[in-house]
Amino acid sequence: MLLSSLALLGLLAVSPSAAAPHLDSFSGLDSARAGSSRNKLLLISFDGFRWDYDLDVDTPNLDKMTQDGVKATYVTPPFLTLTSPSHFTLLTGRYTENHGVIHNMWFNTTTLENKDFYTSQFVDSYWDNGSLPIWITAQRQGLKTGSLHFPGSAVKYQGETVAVKQVESRFYDHANETDWRLNIDKVIGEWFEQQDLDFVSLYFGEPDHIGHKHGPDSPERREMVRQVDRTIGYIRDKIQEHGLTNHLNIIITADHGMATVLQDRLVQEIILSKIPGFSFKDIQFQLVDYGPTGMLLPKEGMLEKVYRALKGAHPHLNVYKKEDMPARLHYSKHPRLLPLILIADPGYVISGIRPLQFNKGEHGFDNQVMDMKPFFRAVGPDFRKNLLVGPFETVNVYPLMCHLLNITPEDNDGHLDNTKHMLVPQIETRKANHSKILSLIHYNLA
Incomplete structure (x- = not known):
C-alpha cells in the first residue's frame, strides 16, 4: 500500500491536471468514482414552487443553500405551464411542441376519451414519443439511474425504463412530511450510498396542491414553504451524514409557478x-x-x-x-x-x-407571466458558491445535467452556454480532485 500510494503521489506531482487513476486498493472508495471526475447528481422538483415564495417566509435552509451554491432570480418554464409538459422539458431539454407531452391529460380525438393526470402517467405511447429522458440516455452510457415519484418515470421509452424507481399511488398524500423524509432516506441512504446510483430525480407534489386550494398568497402556502425549507435542510443533513457532500451535486427547481384566480363577483367569467x-x-x-x-x-x-x-x-x-x-x-x-x-x-x-x-390558485398561463416562473437552486462540488445568476429557460437544465454527468446529450433545444457560468472552472475542478486524491493518500499512509 505504501509503494502504490507513493507512486500515485509521484504521478500527481508530475501532472496535477492528469485524470485520476483507479484506486481499487483504497478501502471504502468506489473505483469508478475515483477514476472519473464525474460526481453524482440529484434533481429535485417541488411542484408549483414560484420564484418568489421565499421572499415572504423565513427560509434559513434555502438561504444557506444559496450561500453554498447558486441561486437564479427565476427560471422560465415551457408552455404549457402544466406539470407533465414542464417536467418532461426538464428531462429532455426539448420544448413542448418537440417532445409531444402537450398536456397533463392523455386524450384520443377519435374515441373521444381522455385520461386524468394520474392515469396518463402510465400511457407509454404518450411519453415515448421520440424524445429520450435523461434516465435512459444515462443508462445507455453506463450510468445507474433512479426516480422517485418524478413525472414520466412510470413508462418505458423504446422498451427501456428507469432502472430503479418508485411510482406514487393514486391517492398519495403529497403534503405528508413524514413520507417526504422516508423518501429522502431511501434516495440518499439506499439508492445513492448502498446501490451507488449516479443520477436520481426526486419529486414532491407541494406547494402546488396547497397553492391551488388556498391560493399563492395564503398563510397555508407560506406554511408549506416552511415545510419545503425544513425538507431541504433534512436533505442536506442526510447527504452529509452519508458522506456524499463532496461528490453529489443537487439541482432544486420546479415545473411552474402559481397565480391567484380572480373570484370577485364582478369578474366576467x-x-x-x-x-x-x-x-x-x-x-x-x-x-x-x-x-x-x-x-x-x-x-x-x-x-x-x-x-x-x-x-x-x-x-x-x-x-x-x-x-x-x-x-x-x-x-x-x-x-x-x-x-x-x-x-x-x-x-x-x-x-x-x-x-x-x-381553485384559488392556477397555473397554465403564458410562460412570460411572472407568476408562472419557478425557483432554481444548485449546490455541490461542481457549482460555484454564493452566486446569484440571471434568469434562463428550464430547457437549459438538461444540457447542464448531461455535462455534470459527463454523458453525451440527445438532440435538445437548450445550450450549456446558458448555464456554464454557474460551474466551477475546470482548472478548479481538477485541483479539487487532486486534493481528494492527496487526502486519500494521507489516509492510507496513516
Whole structure:
C-alpha cells in the first residue's frame, strides 16, 4: 500500500491536471468514482414552487443553500405551464411542441376519451414519443439511474425504463412530511450510498396542491414553504451524514409557478357556452375546464365558424389557430395539438358548459407571466458558491445535467452556454480532485 500510494503521489506531482487513476486498493472508495471526475447528481422538483415564495417566509435552509451554491432570480418554464409538459422539458431539454407531452391529460380525438393526470402517467405511447429522458440516455452510457415519484418515470421509452424507481399511488398524500423524509432516506441512504446510483430525480407534489386550494398568497402556502425549507435542510443533513457532500451535486427547481384566480363577483367569467354564436354542437372534441388553457377540435367544415365566434368574444380570452400561436411559446408544430388553442389572461380560467373550477390558485398561463416562473437552486462540488445568476429557460437544465454527468446529450433545444457560468472552472475542478486524491493518500499512509 505504501509503494502504490507513493507512486500515485509521484504521478500527481508530475501532472496535477492528469485524470485520476483507479484506486481499487483504497478501502471504502468506489473505483469508478475515483477514476472519473464525474460526481453524482440529484434533481429535485417541488411542484408549483414560484420564484418568489421565499421572499415572504423565513427560509434559513434555502438561504444557506444559496450561500453554498447558486441561486437564479427565476427560471422560465415551457408552455404549457402544466406539470407533465414542464417536467418532461426538464428531462429532455426539448420544448413542448418537440417532445409531444402537450398536456397533463392523455386524450384520443377519435374515441373521444381522455385520461386524468394520474392515469396518463402510465400511457407509454404518450411519453415515448421520440424524445429520450435523461434516465435512459444515462443508462445507455453506463450510468445507474433512479426516480422517485418524478413525472414520466412510470413508462418505458423504446422498451427501456428507469432502472430503479418508485411510482406514487393514486391517492398519495403529497403534503405528508413524514413520507417526504422516508423518501429522502431511501434516495440518499439506499439508492445513492448502498446501490451507488449516479443520477436520481426526486419529486414532491407541494406547494402546488396547497397553492391551488388556498391560493399563492395564503398563510397555508407560506406554511408549506416552511415545510419545503425544513425538507431541504433534512436533505442536506442526510447527504452529509452519508458522506456524499463532496461528490453529489443537487439541482432544486420546479415545473411552474402559481397565480391567484380572480373570484370577485364582478369578474366576467369565461364560459364558452355563453358566447354568442358558439355551440358545442360544432365541436368534435374539446379539452377545457382544466384551468386557463383549452383546446378545441371543430367538426369538419366548422373551424372558421368556431374561430370567428370565439375570437374577440371575451376581453380576457385569447384564441389562436394553432399555426398562428406565438413562436416564442413553441406550442404549434406537434400533430397532437388541436386546431384551436385558447389561453386566458392571468387570473382567469376557461369553462365549457358551466363553471366547474373553484381553485384559488392556477397555473397554465403564458410562460412570460411572472407568476408562472419557478425557483432554481444548485449546490455541490461542481457549482460555484454564493452566486446569484440571471434568469434562463428550464430547457437549459438538461444540457447542464448531461455535462455534470459527463454523458453525451440527445438532440435538445437548450445550450450549456446558458448555464456554464454557474460551474466551477475546470482548472478548479481538477485541483479539487487532486486534493481528494492527496487526502486519500494521507489516509492510507496513516
